[in-house]
Amino acid sequence: MIRFDQVVKRFGDVTVLRELDFHVKPGERVTLIGPSGSGKTTILRLLMTLERVTSGTIHVDGECLSHVRRGDRKVPADERHLRQVRKKIGMVFQQFNLFPNMNVLRNITEAPVRALGVPREQAEEKARELLDMVDLADKAQAHPSQLSGGQQQRVAIARALAMEPEVLLLDEVTSALDPELVSGVQNLLRDIAHQGNLTLLCVTHEMNFARDISHRVLMFDQGQIVEEGPPEQIFTEPEQQRTRDFLQAVLNA
Protein backbone atom coordinates (compact mmCIF):
# COMPACT_ATOMS: atom_id res chain seq x y z
CA MET A 1 0.00 0.00 0.00
CA ILE A 2 2.73 2.42 1.04
CA ARG A 3 6.36 1.99 0.07
CA PHE A 4 9.31 4.21 0.89
CA ASP A 5 12.47 3.56 -1.12
CA GLN A 6 15.69 5.22 -0.09
CA VAL A 7 13.81 8.32 0.97
CA VAL A 8 15.95 11.25 2.01
CA LYS A 9 14.51 14.49 3.33
CA ARG A 10 16.67 17.47 4.14
CA PHE A 11 15.64 20.89 5.39
CA GLY A 12 18.60 23.07 4.50
CA ASP A 13 21.57 21.46 6.21
CA VAL A 14 19.48 19.30 8.48
CA THR A 15 18.87 15.77 7.33
CA VAL A 16 15.57 14.59 8.74
CA LEU A 17 15.27 11.24 6.96
CA ARG A 18 18.25 9.16 5.88
CA GLU A 19 17.72 6.68 3.06
CA LEU A 20 14.61 5.35 4.64
CA ASP A 21 13.03 2.11 3.42
CA PHE A 22 9.79 0.74 4.71
CA HIS A 23 6.44 -0.47 3.54
CA VAL A 24 2.95 -0.74 4.93
CA LYS A 25 0.48 -3.38 3.79
CA PRO A 26 -3.15 -2.55 2.97
CA GLY A 27 -5.20 -2.51 6.17
CA GLU A 28 -2.11 -2.54 8.33
CA ARG A 29 -1.94 -0.25 11.33
CA VAL A 30 1.52 1.09 12.02
CA THR A 31 2.63 3.34 14.83
CA LEU A 32 5.73 5.47 14.62
CA ILE A 33 7.44 6.21 17.91
CA GLY A 34 10.69 7.90 18.77
CA PRO A 35 12.12 11.13 20.16
CA SER A 36 11.10 14.55 18.81
CA GLY A 37 12.95 15.46 15.65
CA SER A 38 13.47 11.85 14.64
CA GLY A 39 11.47 12.37 11.44
CA LYS A 40 8.17 10.67 12.31
CA THR A 41 5.94 13.60 11.49
CA THR A 42 7.93 14.30 8.34
CA ILE A 43 6.96 10.85 7.07
CA LEU A 44 3.28 11.71 7.42
CA ARG A 45 3.79 15.11 5.84
CA LEU A 46 5.58 13.55 2.89
CA LEU A 47 2.71 11.12 2.41
CA MET A 48 0.19 13.94 2.57
CA THR A 49 2.28 15.80 -0.06
CA LEU A 50 2.77 18.70 2.33
CA GLU A 51 6.50 18.23 1.79
CA ARG A 52 8.52 16.91 -1.12
CA VAL A 53 11.25 14.30 -0.85
CA THR A 54 14.83 15.41 -1.36
CA SER A 55 15.58 12.08 -3.04
CA GLY A 56 14.16 8.59 -3.19
CA THR A 57 10.60 7.58 -4.02
CA ILE A 58 7.33 7.01 -2.21
CA HIS A 59 4.62 4.83 -3.71
CA VAL A 60 1.03 4.72 -2.55
CA ASP A 61 -1.01 1.90 -4.02
CA GLY A 62 1.57 1.49 -6.77
CA GLU A 63 1.47 5.15 -7.71
CA CYS A 64 4.49 7.35 -7.26
CA LEU A 65 3.81 10.38 -5.09
CA SER A 66 6.52 12.70 -6.17
CA HIS A 67 7.06 12.02 -9.86
CA VAL A 68 5.15 11.20 -12.99
CA ARG A 69 6.48 9.37 -16.00
CA ARG A 70 6.53 11.51 -19.10
CA GLY A 71 7.87 9.46 -21.99
CA ASP A 72 11.07 7.95 -20.72
CA ARG A 73 11.73 10.63 -18.17
CA LYS A 74 10.47 11.10 -14.66
CA VAL A 75 9.40 14.63 -13.92
CA PRO A 76 8.20 16.19 -10.67
CA ALA A 77 4.49 15.62 -10.14
CA ASP A 78 2.12 18.41 -11.09
CA GLU A 79 -0.93 19.52 -9.12
CA ARG A 80 -3.25 17.24 -11.09
CA HIS A 81 -1.22 14.16 -10.21
CA LEU A 82 -0.97 15.23 -6.58
CA ARG A 83 -4.73 15.62 -6.35
CA GLN A 84 -5.12 12.15 -7.78
CA VAL A 85 -2.89 10.51 -5.18
CA ARG A 86 -4.23 12.59 -2.31
CA LYS A 87 -7.64 11.04 -2.89
CA LYS A 88 -6.48 7.91 -1.11
CA ILE A 89 -5.02 9.67 1.90
CA GLY A 90 -6.53 11.56 4.81
CA MET A 91 -4.83 13.27 7.71
CA VAL A 92 -5.72 14.40 11.21
CA PHE A 93 -3.51 17.11 12.68
CA GLN A 94 -2.19 17.81 16.15
CA GLN A 95 -3.81 21.24 16.11
CA PHE A 96 -7.13 20.03 14.58
CA ASN A 97 -7.09 22.81 11.95
CA LEU A 98 -10.84 23.04 11.64
CA PHE A 99 -11.89 25.88 9.35
CA PRO A 100 -13.08 28.73 11.62
CA ASN A 101 -15.13 30.27 8.82
CA MET A 102 -17.46 27.27 8.61
CA ASN A 103 -19.74 25.53 11.06
CA VAL A 104 -19.14 21.91 12.01
CA LEU A 105 -21.38 20.47 9.31
CA ARG A 106 -19.75 22.51 6.57
CA ASN A 107 -16.29 21.63 7.83
CA ILE A 108 -17.19 18.03 7.09
CA THR A 109 -19.14 18.49 3.87
CA GLU A 110 -17.02 21.16 2.19
CA ALA A 111 -14.32 18.91 0.76
CA PRO A 112 -16.60 16.06 -0.41
CA VAL A 113 -18.79 18.63 -2.16
CA ARG A 114 -16.01 20.74 -3.67
CA ALA A 115 -13.27 18.21 -4.30
CA LEU A 116 -15.25 15.05 -5.01
CA GLY A 117 -18.42 16.59 -6.43
CA VAL A 118 -20.75 14.77 -4.03
CA PRO A 119 -24.23 16.38 -4.02
CA ARG A 120 -24.66 18.52 -0.93
CA GLU A 121 -27.65 16.64 0.53
CA GLN A 122 -25.80 13.38 0.22
CA ALA A 123 -22.67 14.86 1.80
CA GLU A 124 -24.74 16.22 4.68
CA GLU A 125 -26.41 12.89 5.27
CA LYS A 126 -23.00 11.23 5.43
CA ALA A 127 -21.69 14.01 7.67
CA ARG A 128 -24.55 13.48 10.13
CA GLU A 129 -23.78 9.77 10.25
CA LEU A 130 -20.14 10.56 10.98
CA LEU A 131 -21.10 13.12 13.64
CA ASP A 132 -23.26 10.47 15.19
CA MET A 133 -20.31 8.11 15.23
CA VAL A 134 -18.03 10.67 16.90
CA ASP A 135 -20.83 11.41 19.36
CA LEU A 136 -21.37 15.01 18.33
CA ALA A 137 -24.69 14.74 16.50
CA ASP A 138 -26.03 17.78 18.36
CA LYS A 139 -23.13 20.00 17.28
CA ALA A 140 -23.73 20.05 13.54
CA GLN A 141 -24.61 23.74 13.52
CA ALA A 142 -22.06 24.74 16.16
CA HIS A 143 -19.05 26.79 15.36
CA PRO A 144 -15.58 25.27 15.91
CA SER A 145 -14.72 27.93 18.49
CA GLN A 146 -17.68 26.77 20.57
CA LEU A 147 -16.24 23.27 20.93
CA SER A 148 -13.68 21.92 23.35
CA GLY A 149 -10.38 20.64 22.01
CA GLY A 150 -11.53 17.03 22.23
CA GLN A 151 -14.72 17.82 20.37
CA GLN A 152 -12.82 19.72 17.72
CA GLN A 153 -10.49 16.80 17.20
CA ARG A 154 -13.43 14.42 16.86
CA VAL A 155 -14.90 16.70 14.21
CA ALA A 156 -11.53 16.74 12.46
CA ILE A 157 -11.55 12.92 12.45
CA ALA A 158 -15.06 12.91 10.99
CA ARG A 159 -13.94 15.44 8.40
CA ALA A 160 -11.03 13.27 7.31
CA LEU A 161 -13.23 10.16 7.14
CA ALA A 162 -15.84 11.97 5.05
CA MET A 163 -13.36 11.84 2.17
CA GLU A 164 -13.33 8.03 2.45
CA PRO A 165 -9.56 7.68 2.43
CA GLU A 166 -7.82 4.31 2.23
CA VAL A 167 -4.98 5.54 4.38
CA LEU A 168 -5.45 7.68 7.46
CA LEU A 169 -2.52 9.60 8.92
CA LEU A 170 -2.71 10.57 12.58
CA ASP A 171 -0.17 13.17 13.60
CA GLU A 172 0.05 13.32 17.41
CA VAL A 173 -3.69 13.78 17.50
CA THR A 174 -3.99 13.92 21.27
CA SER A 175 -0.86 15.96 22.06
CA ALA A 176 -2.67 19.30 22.09
CA LEU A 177 -5.54 18.09 24.27
CA ASP A 178 -6.15 18.58 27.95
CA PRO A 179 -5.42 15.29 29.74
CA GLU A 180 -9.05 14.54 30.55
CA LEU A 181 -10.06 14.87 26.90
CA VAL A 182 -7.47 12.45 25.57
CA SER A 183 -9.31 9.23 26.29
CA GLY A 184 -12.45 10.26 24.36
CA VAL A 185 -10.47 10.79 21.19
CA GLN A 186 -8.41 7.64 21.75
CA ASN A 187 -11.48 5.48 22.29
CA LEU A 188 -12.99 6.80 19.10
CA LEU A 189 -9.83 6.01 17.15
CA ARG A 190 -9.66 2.55 18.70
CA ASP A 191 -13.17 1.85 17.44
CA ILE A 192 -12.35 3.19 14.00
CA ALA A 193 -9.15 1.15 13.88
CA HIS A 194 -10.81 -2.10 14.90
CA GLN A 195 -13.95 -1.92 12.83
CA GLY A 196 -12.56 -0.70 9.51
CA ASN A 197 -10.01 -1.91 7.06
CA LEU A 198 -8.41 1.49 7.01
CA THR A 199 -4.64 1.57 6.67
CA LEU A 200 -3.42 3.59 9.60
CA LEU A 201 -0.18 5.44 10.15
CA CYS A 202 0.02 6.96 13.56
CA VAL A 203 2.60 9.16 15.25
CA THR A 204 2.06 9.25 18.98
CA HIS A 205 3.71 9.55 22.36
CA GLU A 206 0.91 7.59 24.03
CA MET A 207 2.37 4.11 24.29
CA ASN A 208 -0.76 2.43 25.61
CA PHE A 209 -2.71 3.75 22.70
CA ALA A 210 0.01 2.59 20.31
CA ARG A 211 -0.13 -0.87 21.84
CA ASP A 212 -3.91 -1.06 21.47
CA ILE A 213 -4.28 -0.04 17.88
CA SER A 214 -1.20 -1.13 16.00
CA HIS A 215 -0.10 -4.29 14.25
CA ARG A 216 3.43 -3.02 14.09
CA VAL A 217 5.52 -0.39 15.84
CA LEU A 218 8.46 1.40 14.23
CA MET A 219 11.02 2.98 16.53
CA PHE A 220 12.72 5.98 14.91
CA ASP A 221 15.88 7.79 15.79
CA GLN A 222 17.77 10.33 13.75
CA GLY A 223 15.83 9.74 10.59
CA GLN A 224 16.15 5.98 10.57
CA ILE A 225 14.26 2.98 11.86
CA VAL A 226 16.25 1.53 14.73
CA GLU A 227 13.84 -1.24 15.54
CA GLU A 228 10.48 -2.59 14.45
CA GLY A 229 8.13 -5.32 15.50
CA PRO A 230 4.71 -6.11 16.92
CA PRO A 231 3.78 -3.91 19.89
CA GLU A 232 4.03 -6.77 22.41
CA GLN A 233 7.65 -7.27 21.52
CA ILE A 234 8.68 -3.61 21.21
CA PHE A 235 7.06 -2.61 24.47
CA THR A 236 8.02 -5.64 26.57
CA GLU A 237 11.31 -6.89 25.23
CA PRO A 238 12.93 -4.35 22.91
CA GLU A 239 16.20 -5.52 21.43
CA GLN A 240 17.89 -2.19 20.95
CA GLN A 241 19.32 -0.15 23.77
CA ARG A 242 18.07 3.03 22.06
CA THR A 243 14.49 1.74 22.19
CA ARG A 244 14.84 0.75 25.83
CA ASP A 245 16.16 4.20 26.75
CA PHE A 246 13.37 5.89 24.86
CA LEU A 247 10.60 3.79 26.38
CA GLN A 248 12.05 4.24 29.82
CA ALA A 249 12.05 8.01 29.39
CA VAL A 250 8.52 8.14 27.98
CA LEU A 251 6.90 5.72 30.40
CA ASN A 252 8.41 7.38 33.45
CA ALA A 253 7.41 10.85 32.34
Add this chain to the structure above:
Amino acid sequence: MITINPCSAELPGALGETMPFLCDGAVITLQSAVGGSVLAIAIALPVGLMATSRHRGVRAAARVYMEFFRGTSVLVQLFWLFYAMPLLTGFQLDKLFAGILALGLNLGAYGSEVVRGAVRAVPRGQLEAAVALNLSPFQRMRYVVLPQAFVEMVPPMNNLLIELLKATSLLSAITVADLAYEGRLLVNSGSDQLIVFALLLAIYFLLSYLITLLMRFVEGRAARVVGRERPRRRAATAVEAAR
Protein backbone atom coordinates in the same frame (compact mmCIF):
# COMPACT_ATOMS: atom_id res chain seq x y z
CA MET B 1 -42.22 68.54 11.09
CA ILE B 2 -39.78 71.06 9.74
CA THR B 3 -36.92 69.59 7.79
CA ILE B 4 -33.94 71.74 7.07
CA ASN B 5 -32.01 71.15 3.90
CA PRO B 6 -28.37 71.78 4.89
CA CYS B 7 -27.54 72.67 1.29
CA SER B 8 -30.25 75.31 0.97
CA ALA B 9 -29.45 78.91 0.07
CA GLU B 10 -32.28 79.95 2.42
CA LEU B 11 -30.12 79.23 5.45
CA PRO B 12 -29.34 82.33 7.50
CA GLY B 13 -26.28 84.46 6.90
CA ALA B 14 -22.95 82.99 5.85
CA LEU B 15 -24.35 79.45 5.84
CA GLY B 16 -26.83 80.31 3.10
CA GLU B 17 -24.02 81.91 1.12
CA THR B 18 -21.60 79.03 1.36
CA MET B 19 -23.42 75.74 1.89
CA PRO B 20 -24.86 75.33 -1.62
CA PHE B 21 -21.35 75.51 -3.05
CA LEU B 22 -19.80 73.31 -0.40
CA CYS B 23 -22.50 70.71 -0.98
CA ASP B 24 -21.72 70.67 -4.69
CA GLY B 25 -18.08 70.18 -3.77
CA ALA B 26 -18.92 67.44 -1.25
CA VAL B 27 -20.77 65.50 -3.94
CA ILE B 28 -17.71 65.61 -6.20
CA THR B 29 -15.47 64.62 -3.26
CA LEU B 30 -17.75 61.72 -2.47
CA GLN B 31 -17.86 60.63 -6.11
CA SER B 32 -14.09 60.60 -6.41
CA ALA B 33 -13.71 58.87 -3.05
CA VAL B 34 -16.17 56.12 -3.96
CA GLY B 35 -14.72 55.74 -7.46
CA GLY B 36 -11.17 55.68 -6.07
CA SER B 37 -12.11 53.16 -3.36
CA VAL B 38 -13.76 50.78 -5.78
CA LEU B 39 -10.77 50.95 -8.09
CA ALA B 40 -8.28 50.64 -5.22
CA ILE B 41 -10.00 47.53 -3.87
CA ALA B 42 -10.38 46.05 -7.35
CA ILE B 43 -6.61 46.46 -7.78
CA ALA B 44 -5.58 45.48 -4.26
CA LEU B 45 -7.21 42.05 -4.28
CA PRO B 46 -5.56 40.55 -7.37
CA VAL B 47 -2.24 42.34 -6.87
CA GLY B 48 -2.11 41.40 -3.17
CA LEU B 49 -2.76 37.77 -4.09
CA MET B 50 -0.12 37.93 -6.82
CA ALA B 51 2.33 39.10 -4.15
CA THR B 52 1.80 35.80 -2.31
CA SER B 53 2.24 33.67 -5.44
CA ARG B 54 4.69 30.78 -5.59
CA HIS B 55 5.94 32.02 -8.94
CA ARG B 56 8.73 34.50 -8.70
CA GLY B 57 7.77 36.36 -11.87
CA VAL B 58 4.22 36.96 -10.67
CA ARG B 59 5.47 38.16 -7.31
CA ALA B 60 7.97 40.48 -8.99
CA ALA B 61 5.27 42.06 -11.18
CA ALA B 62 3.13 42.76 -8.13
CA ARG B 63 6.13 44.13 -6.27
CA VAL B 64 7.05 46.55 -9.06
CA TYR B 65 3.52 47.96 -9.16
CA MET B 66 3.32 48.28 -5.38
CA GLU B 67 6.69 49.94 -4.94
CA PHE B 68 6.21 52.32 -7.85
CA PHE B 69 2.82 53.65 -6.83
CA ARG B 70 3.61 53.78 -3.14
CA GLY B 71 6.88 55.51 -3.80
CA THR B 72 5.61 58.42 -5.89
CA SER B 73 3.21 61.08 -4.72
CA VAL B 74 -0.45 61.11 -5.68
CA LEU B 75 -0.09 64.70 -6.81
CA VAL B 76 2.72 63.88 -9.23
CA GLN B 77 0.80 60.85 -10.53
CA LEU B 78 -2.16 63.15 -11.04
CA PHE B 79 -0.04 65.61 -13.04
CA TRP B 80 1.24 62.75 -15.17
CA LEU B 81 -2.18 61.33 -15.89
CA PHE B 82 -3.81 64.68 -16.57
CA TYR B 83 -1.08 66.92 -18.03
CA ALA B 84 1.81 64.74 -19.19
CA MET B 85 -0.09 61.85 -20.75
CA PRO B 86 -1.84 63.96 -23.39
CA LEU B 87 1.57 65.27 -24.48
CA LEU B 88 2.90 61.72 -24.84
CA THR B 89 -0.13 59.92 -26.23
CA GLY B 90 -2.38 62.69 -27.51
CA PHE B 91 -5.17 61.32 -25.34
CA GLN B 92 -6.81 63.65 -22.83
CA LEU B 93 -8.54 62.08 -19.85
CA ASP B 94 -11.56 63.64 -18.22
CA LYS B 95 -10.30 65.34 -15.06
CA LEU B 96 -12.54 63.55 -12.59
CA PHE B 97 -11.67 60.25 -14.24
CA ALA B 98 -7.95 61.05 -14.13
CA GLY B 99 -8.36 61.88 -10.44
CA ILE B 100 -10.14 58.63 -9.67
CA LEU B 101 -7.53 56.70 -11.62
CA ALA B 102 -4.63 58.29 -9.73
CA LEU B 103 -6.28 57.72 -6.35
CA GLY B 104 -7.18 54.14 -7.18
CA LEU B 105 -3.71 53.28 -8.45
CA ASN B 106 -1.98 54.88 -5.48
CA LEU B 107 -4.18 53.56 -2.68
CA GLY B 108 -4.47 50.25 -4.55
CA ALA B 109 -0.73 49.82 -4.01
CA TYR B 110 -1.13 50.29 -0.27
CA GLY B 111 -4.19 48.04 -0.32
CA SER B 112 -2.21 45.28 -2.04
CA GLU B 113 0.16 45.27 0.90
CA VAL B 114 -2.81 44.92 3.25
CA VAL B 115 -4.19 42.00 1.25
CA ARG B 116 -0.80 40.31 1.09
CA GLY B 117 -0.28 40.67 4.83
CA ALA B 118 -3.74 39.34 5.64
CA VAL B 119 -3.35 36.29 3.40
CA ARG B 120 0.04 35.60 4.97
CA ALA B 121 -1.48 35.86 8.44
CA VAL B 122 -3.80 32.88 7.90
CA PRO B 123 -2.21 30.03 9.88
CA ARG B 124 -0.26 27.52 7.80
CA GLY B 125 -2.25 24.68 9.33
CA GLN B 126 -5.39 25.96 7.61
CA LEU B 127 -3.80 25.62 4.22
CA GLU B 128 -2.38 22.21 5.10
CA ALA B 129 -5.78 20.97 6.21
CA ALA B 130 -7.19 22.20 2.91
CA VAL B 131 -4.47 20.30 1.01
CA ALA B 132 -5.14 17.19 3.09
CA LEU B 133 -8.82 17.44 2.13
CA ASN B 134 -7.76 17.57 -1.50
CA LEU B 135 -9.19 20.99 -2.31
CA SER B 136 -7.72 22.51 -5.45
CA PRO B 137 -5.42 25.54 -5.15
CA PHE B 138 -8.28 27.79 -6.24
CA GLN B 139 -10.70 26.22 -3.75
CA ARG B 140 -8.18 26.53 -0.92
CA MET B 141 -7.91 30.23 -1.63
CA ARG B 142 -11.60 30.83 -2.22
CA TYR B 143 -13.17 28.83 0.60
CA VAL B 144 -10.49 28.64 3.27
CA VAL B 145 -7.85 31.36 3.05
CA LEU B 146 -9.74 34.39 1.73
CA PRO B 147 -12.71 34.28 4.12
CA GLN B 148 -10.25 34.19 7.02
CA ALA B 149 -7.92 36.79 5.54
CA PHE B 150 -10.84 39.11 4.88
CA VAL B 151 -11.38 39.73 8.60
CA GLU B 152 -7.77 40.83 8.95
CA MET B 153 -8.08 43.19 6.02
CA VAL B 154 -10.98 45.32 7.19
CA PRO B 155 -9.39 47.54 9.88
CA PRO B 156 -6.34 48.54 7.82
CA MET B 157 -8.60 49.02 4.79
CA ASN B 158 -10.68 51.43 6.87
CA ASN B 159 -7.54 53.49 7.41
CA LEU B 160 -6.72 53.45 3.74
CA LEU B 161 -10.18 54.51 2.67
CA ILE B 162 -10.06 57.47 5.05
CA GLU B 163 -6.63 58.33 3.62
CA LEU B 164 -8.17 58.13 0.19
CA LEU B 165 -11.04 60.41 1.12
CA LYS B 166 -8.63 63.04 2.37
CA ALA B 167 -6.39 62.64 -0.65
CA THR B 168 -9.31 63.62 -2.89
CA SER B 169 -8.55 67.22 -1.95
CA LEU B 170 -5.48 66.92 -4.19
CA LEU B 171 -7.82 66.70 -7.14
CA SER B 172 -8.40 70.43 -6.85
CA ALA B 173 -4.87 70.79 -8.27
CA ILE B 174 -6.18 69.65 -11.64
CA THR B 175 -9.23 71.92 -11.20
CA VAL B 176 -11.71 69.25 -10.16
CA ALA B 177 -14.39 71.21 -8.29
CA ASP B 178 -14.26 69.16 -5.09
CA LEU B 179 -14.93 70.28 -1.55
CA ALA B 180 -11.50 71.83 -0.99
CA TYR B 181 -11.69 73.61 -4.36
CA GLU B 182 -15.11 75.09 -3.64
CA GLY B 183 -13.93 76.20 -0.21
CA ARG B 184 -10.95 78.04 -1.58
CA LEU B 185 -13.15 79.59 -4.26
CA LEU B 186 -15.54 80.89 -1.61
CA VAL B 187 -12.72 82.37 0.44
CA ASN B 188 -11.22 84.02 -2.62
CA SER B 189 -14.56 85.60 -3.46
CA GLY B 190 -14.90 87.13 -0.04
CA SER B 191 -16.73 84.67 2.23
CA ASP B 192 -15.74 84.52 5.87
CA GLN B 193 -12.59 82.43 6.03
CA LEU B 194 -13.19 81.09 9.53
CA ILE B 195 -16.66 79.87 8.73
CA VAL B 196 -15.68 78.25 5.43
CA PHE B 197 -12.67 76.46 6.85
CA ALA B 198 -14.67 75.30 9.87
CA LEU B 199 -17.33 73.91 7.57
CA LEU B 200 -14.66 72.14 5.51
CA LEU B 201 -13.34 70.45 8.64
CA ALA B 202 -16.80 69.39 9.70
CA ILE B 203 -17.80 68.00 6.30
CA TYR B 204 -14.56 66.04 5.79
CA PHE B 205 -14.90 64.63 9.28
CA LEU B 206 -18.50 63.61 8.69
CA LEU B 207 -17.61 61.85 5.47
CA SER B 208 -14.71 59.95 7.02
CA TYR B 209 -16.82 58.99 10.00
CA LEU B 210 -19.35 57.63 7.55
CA ILE B 211 -16.61 55.37 6.14
CA THR B 212 -15.66 54.21 9.63
CA LEU B 213 -19.26 53.33 10.46
CA LEU B 214 -19.59 51.40 7.23
CA MET B 215 -16.34 49.52 7.81
CA ARG B 216 -17.29 48.68 11.40
CA PHE B 217 -20.43 47.09 10.09
CA VAL B 218 -18.41 45.09 7.55
CA GLU B 219 -15.91 44.11 10.24
CA GLY B 220 -18.65 42.86 12.54
CA ARG B 221 -20.13 40.74 9.79
CA ALA B 222 -16.75 39.36 8.80
CA ALA B 223 -15.76 38.56 12.37
CA ARG B 224 -18.97 36.65 12.85
CA VAL B 225 -18.17 34.57 9.78
CA VAL B 226 -14.97 33.28 11.35
CA GLY B 227 -16.53 33.00 14.80
CA ARG B 228 -14.45 35.65 16.54
CA GLU B 229 -17.57 37.39 17.61
CA ARG B 230 -20.44 35.03 17.97
CA PRO B 231 -24.01 35.87 17.14
CA ARG B 232 -25.64 36.88 20.38
CA ARG B 233 -28.25 34.20 20.49
CA ARG B 234 -25.53 31.54 20.43
CA ALA B 235 -23.38 33.06 23.14
CA ALA B 236 -25.10 30.97 25.79
CA THR B 237 -24.40 27.67 24.09
CA ALA B 238 -20.76 28.68 23.72
CA VAL B 239 -20.32 29.01 27.44
CA GLU B 240 -22.00 25.69 27.86
CA ALA B 241 -19.73 24.01 25.31
CA ALA B 242 -16.63 25.40 26.96
CA ARG B 243 -17.34 23.32 30.05
